[in-house]
Amino acid sequence: MTSSTDADPGDLPTFAHVLAAADRLKGHAVLTPLLESSAINKRLGFRLLVKAEPLQRTGSFKFRGAFNRLVQLDEAARKRGVVAFSSGNHAQGVAAAAEMLGMPATIVMPADAPAIKLANTRGYGATVVTYDRHTEDREAITARIAEAQGATIVRPYDEREIMAGQGTAGLEIIEQAAARGITIDAMAANSSGGGLIAGCALAFAARSPATRLYCAEPAGFDDHARSLVAGTRLRNVAGAYSICDALLGAIPGQLTFEINRRHLAGGLVASDTEAKRAMAVAFNDLKLVIEPGGAIALAAALEGRFPGNPRTIAVIASGGNVDAAVFREALAA
Amino acid sequence: MTSSTDADPGDLPTFAHVLAAADRLKGHAVLTPLLESSAINKRLGFRLLVKAEPLQRTGSFKFRGAFNRLVQLDEAARKRGVVAFSSGNHAQGVAAAAEMLGMPATIVMPADAPAIKLANTRGYGATVVTYDRHTEDREAITARIAEAQGATIVRPYDEREIMAGQGTAGLEIIEQAAARGITIDAMAANSSGGGLIAGCALAFAARSPATRLYCAEPAGFDDHARSLVAGTRLRNVAGAYSICDALLGAIPGQLTFEINRRHLAGGLVASDTEAKRAMAVAFNDLKLVIEPGGAIALAAALEGRFPGNPRTIAVIASGGNVDAAVFREALAA
Numbered sequence: 194m195t196s197s198t199d200a201d202p203g204d205l206p207t208f209a210h211v212l213a214a215a216d217r218l219k220g221h222a223v224l225t226p227l228l229e230s231s232a233i234n235k236r237l238g239f240r241l242l243v244k245a246e247p248l249q250r251t252g253s254f255k256f257r258g259a260f261n262r263l264v265q266l267d268e269a270a271r272k273r274g275v276v277a278f279s280s281g282n283h284a285q286g287v288a289a290a291a292e293m294l295g296m297p298a299t300i301v302m303p304a305d306a307p308a309i310k311l312a313n314t315r316g317y318g319a320t321v322v323t324y325d326r327h328t329e330d331r332e333a334i335t336a337r338i339a340e341a342q343g344a345t346i347v348r349p350y351d352e353r354e355i356m357a358g359q360g361t362a363g364l365e366i367i368e369q370a371a372a373r374g375i376t377i378d379a380m381a382a383n384s385s386g387g388g389l390i391a392g393c394a395l396a397f398a399a400r401s402p403a404t405r406l407y408c409a410e411p412a413g414f415d416d417h418a419r420s421l422v423a424g425t426r427l428r429n430v431a432g433a434y435s436i437c438d439a440l441l442g443a444i445p446g447q448l449t450f451e452i453n454r455r456h457l458a459g460g461l462v463a464s465d466t467e468a469k470r471a472m473a474v475a476f477n478d479l480k481l482v483i484e485p486g487g488a489i490a491l492a493a494a495l496e497g498r499f500p501g502n503p504r505t506i507a508v509i510a511s512g513g514n515v516d517a518a519v520f521r522e523a524l525a526a
Numbered sequence: 527m528t529s530s531t532d533a534d535p536g537d538l539p540t541f542a543h544v545l546a547a548a549d550r551l552k553g554h555a556v557l558t559p560l561l562e563s564s565a566i567n568k569r570l571g572f573r574l575l576v577k578a579e580p581l582q583r584t585g586s587f588k589f590r591g592a593f594n595r596l597v598q599l600d601e602a603a604r605k606r607g608v609v610a611f612s613s614g615n616h617a618q619g620v621a622a623a624a625e626m627l628g629m630p631a632t633i634v635m636p637a638d639a640p641a642i643k644l645a646n647t648r649g650y651g652a653t654v655v656t657y658d659r660h661t662e663d664r665e666a667i668t669a670r671i672a673e674a675q676g677a678t679i680v681r682p683y684d685e686r687e688i689m690a691g692q693g694t695a696g697l698e699i700i701e702q703a704a705a706r707g708i709t710i711d712a713m714a715a716n717s718s719g720g721g722l723i724a725g726c727a728l729a730f731a732a733r734s735p736a737t738r739l740y741c742a743e744p745a746g747f748d749d750h751a752r753s754l755v756a757g758t759r760l761r762n763v764a765g766a767y768s769i770c771d772a773l774l775g776a777i778p779g780q781l782t783f784e785i786n787r788r789h790l791a792g793g794l795v796a797s798d799t800e801a802k803r804a805m806a807v808a809f810n811d812l813k814l815v816i817e818p819g820g821a822i823a824l825a826a827a828l829e830g831r832f833p834g835n836p837r838t839i840a841v842i843a844s845g846g847n848v849d850a851a852v853f854r855e856a857l858a859a
Contacts, residue, residue, distance in 0.1 A: 220706070226559055226581060231622065232649050247813035248559060248578075289564070309810065316565050373553070473850070477642065480580035480815040480846035513813035517806070517857040524850040 205451055208399040210357035211364055211392060214261040218361055221264075221293065222257055223249050225362075227369040227507070230478040233495075240505040241494055242375070244366050245481055247513025251313070253439075253487070254362050254389055254511050255279075255286030255349075261358030262347055263290045271296040273343040278302070278331040281310030282439055282512050283349040288319035299344065301335050307438060307484075307516050350388030351446040360392025366507050367400045377404045378503035381461055381490040383511045384408035384417045385442035387449030393509070394456035405458040407499070409490035409508070411435040411465065417445050417453065418460025426450050436465045436519065439486030439512055461499065463492035469523040471495055475510065476524060484515035485523075538784055541732040543690035544697055544725060547594040551694055554597075554626065555590055556582050558695075560702040560840070563811040566828075573838040574827055575708070577699050578814055580846025584646070586772075586820070587695050587722055587844050588612075588619030588682075594691030595680055596623045604629040606676040611635070611664040614643030615772055615845050616682040621652035632677065634668050640771060640817075640849050683719030684779040693725025699840050700733045710737045711836035714794055714823040716844045717741035717750045718775035720782030726842070727789035738791040740832070742823035742841070744768040744798065750778050750786065751793025759783050769798045769852065772819030772845055794832065796825035802856040804828055808843065809857060817848035818856075 228243045246254040263275060274297035277287040284300040291298035300314050304323040315321050324334055339346045348355065363380070370377050380397060382390040390408045397404050408417045413433030420427045428444045435441065445453065463471070468485045471492035475481045483491065490508040493499065499506055561576045579587040596608060607630035610620040617633040624631035633647050637656040648654050657667055672679045681688065696713070703710050713730060715723040723741045730737050741750045746766030753760045761777045768774065778786065796804070801818045804825035808814045816824065823841040826832065832839055 223559065223561075226556065228556075228581060231583075231625075232646065235649070245581075248561060250564075252813055292564075313565065316568070476815055476850065476853070480585055482809055482813040482815060517809065520809070521854045521857050524854050 204353045205448055206353045206357040206392065206395060208395045210353060211360035211395050214354070214357040215361045215364055217261050217264055218257060218358065221260055224365060225249050227366060228479050228481065233474065233478050237495070239503065242370060242377070242505070242507040243479060243491060244362060244507065244509045246362060246509055246511050247482055247487060251285040251289045252512055252514045253282040253286065254359055254509065255282040256289055257361050258355035258358030258388065259283065259286035259347060260290040262352065262354040263294055263296070265354060266345060270345050273345070274298055275347050276301070276335055276338045276342070276344040277347040277349070278335045279349055280438055280441065281306045282514060284314045285310060285317060285514070287347050288314045288317035292318045299338050299342070301331050301338070307514065309516050310514050313514065350386030351448045356388045356392040356449065358392065359389040360396050362389065362509055363393025363396035364400070367396060370507065375505060377401060377507045378505050379405045379407065379499050380507040381407040381409045381493060382509040383440055383486060383489045384410055385440040386446040387417055387453050388446065389509065389511060390457065391449040391452040394452055398456055405503070406456055407459055407461045408453065408457060409461045409463065409493050411437040411440050411468065411489055412462050414440055415460060415462045416443070418462055420445050420450060421454060421457055421460050424454065437468060437486035437489060439484065440489065461493035463489045463496060463498070467492040467496055469526045472520065472523040473526065481510060482513040482515065482520065483510045484512050485519065487512035537686045538781055539686045539690040539725065539728060541728045543686060544693035544728050547687070547690040548694045548697055550594050550597055551590060551691065554593055557698060558582050560699060561812050561814065566807065566811050570828070572836065575703060575838070575840040576812060576824060577695060577840065577842045579695060579842055579844050580815055580820060584618040584622045585845055585847045586615040586619065587692055587842065588615040589622055590694050591688035591691030591721065592616065592619035592680060593623040595685065595687040596627055596629070598687060599678060603678050606678065607631060608680050609634070609668055609671045609675070609677040610680040610682070611668045612682055613771055613774065614639045615847060617647045618643060618650060618847070620680050621647045621650035625651045632671050632675070634664050634671070640847065642849050643847050646847065683721030684781045689721045689725040689782065691725065692722040693729050695722065695842055696726025696729035697733070700729060703840065708838060710734060710840045711838050712738045712740065712832050713840040714740040714742045714826060715842040716773055716819060716822045717743055718773040719779040720750055720786050721779065722842065722844060723790065724782040724785040727785055731789055738836070739789055740792055740794050741786065741790060742794045742796065742826050744770040744773050744801065744822055745795050747773055748793060748795045749776070751795055753778050753783060754787060754790055754793050757787065770801060770819035770822060772817065773822065794826035796822045796829060796831065800825040800829055802859045805853065805856040806859065814843060815846040815848065815853065816843045817845050818852065820845035
């Protein structure tokens with residue numbers, strides 16, 4: 194048994210799954226603030242809302258999906274534990290959720306992941322197994338560990354309950370904006386596998402259907418943007434480089450793309466330089482620490498890249514797990 | 527007329543004033559999150575809650591008092607506008623509140639205030655008048671402007687409605703902790719004039735009387751700590767230096783000290799080096815940008831300086847308006 198019995202990865206989530214996830218996360222996840230800066234709004238000429246997921250447990254939205262998935266495992270599965278592969282944020286989300294639920298976790302991480310992500314994952318009590326991104330197959334390593342330990346594999350995005358959990362961030366945005374009387378014209382979330390924007394799309398389709406939704410990706414890794422245009426999943430060209438370590442997925446997820454191609458208006462792209470500029474803006478005007486891969490949707494908004502001049506834009510700052518050296522460099526740029 | 531008619535600065539605030547301020551601030555101030563990091567808690571061996579006032583409008587708690595004061599001015603006083611002196615955070619608070627309420631604001635600021643604080647104050651539409659901290663008297667300059675324009679002087683701490691406004695941060699801490707079933711054993715807030723901890727003390731005395739309360743100050747500027755021991759207001763020795771530009775007040779406020787000497791258990795002190803270390807911890811584990819003078823209470827907690835080994839400590843990170851160069855230096859330390 195390498196996967197749990199109560200969640201068939203072949204199932205697509207619905208809005209009902211997002212609502213159920215929100216109930217499960219209540220009191221466990223942080224209700225992160227929807228930040229706004231009058232200085233930013235003045236400069237841009239439109240209203241910008243920033244969902245501050247760096248303030249989420251583990252420093253990224255990934256805790257939402259991980260906890261929603263793990264809390265549904267039965268006692269026997271909990272004892273055997275979980276195994277996941279991740280460049281860092283999913284790793285921390287799974288490790289922290291496992292620790293809270295008292296189950297063992299093994300995380301397969303690239304040896305060159307940011308030091309802060311490796312250290313934090315170990316800090317949550319997980320066993321970290323490193324591999325060489327260029328020569329080794331992380332899925333094969335994960336499968337071997339799952340088989341040896343009878344552990345449940347927790348995929349980073351292509352699972353119903355993972356997507357449903359991430360969608361709670363979108364649900365909160367809608368509720369927080371509504372409480373302030375705000376209508377959101379456009380919304381974007383950073384995309385690697387596409388689970389965050391897919392989950393959010395379910396929430397917006399149900400509760401704010403007029404909002405135009407976008408995924409956001411670093412230049413050179415715009416597989417979602419191109420796939421949405423083509424109507425079929427396209428792979429990134431090998432050999433590209435970006436400092437956005439959280440957004441280097443090779444191809445959109447199978448399940449996430451099924452949702453995203455129905456709901457998204459398109460994909461937005463920003464460069465590493467623009468991501469660093471967005472990190473500096475978040476430092477100055479929001480007092481929020483954002484990692485490069487957490488800042489692409491914000492960068493797209495700051496660079497005026499949303500089509501049709503929307504008057505109110507919401508973006509998710511998806512994570513803040515950045516090494517001090519990289520952050521210092523962004524502030525110096 | 528240089529002061530409004532509806533708030534006599536000679537009055538001490540009560541808890542009722544804090545409650546009224548909370549009503550006035552609803553929908554105008556940010557309900558800032560009470561952050562927590564399991565990594566920090568593990569390292570410290572006690573539970574630490576951090577009230578994230580850098581996420582407040584204008585990047586510090588000062589907006590609370592300023593808005594609460596300004597919103598009570600009558601139409602005639604609003605037209606004549608307000609004038610304030612401040613090293614930066616009160617300046618921004620008053621400027622932003624004045625802008626929201628459509629009234630002119632003049633702010634008297636030291637010429638060597640952090641560039642970000644000068645720029646932001648102007649960004650909120652205020653007229654900034656700079657002075658030399660070593661040779662000029664800011665109160666005299668402020669009085670001259672008030673007289674010439676008929677503007678209301680908004681003092682940084684020694685006013686009833688300013689203290690009441692700042693106290694809403696403490697009220698929120700109590701409510702946010704209670705919602706999570708948490709009892710707070712000890713609490714500290716950074717003190718320059720002492721308005722923040724005074725307002726908070728009123729809230730804690732009414733709603734969480736068992737919590738032991740402390741002010742927190744940078745080394746060399748521990749006038750509150752020494753005054754509490756002496757039972758009378760003592761001045762800082764001239765010539766001290768600290769990077770905590772927000773906490774360089776010379777002597778406790780007259781009104782704030784009346785409250786603080788009744789309610790505080792004592793004063794905590796941390797060094798500039800410890801403040802920088804606290805800023806780095808907030809970056810790594812909370813993803814929050816804190817300025818040096820906003821990090822002293824946090825530093826005191828991280829350095830284990832609270833007496834009696836409290837099991838749960840709440841501190842206010844009071845501001846995040848720090849220049850990039852200073853922040854980069856803190857991360858490099």
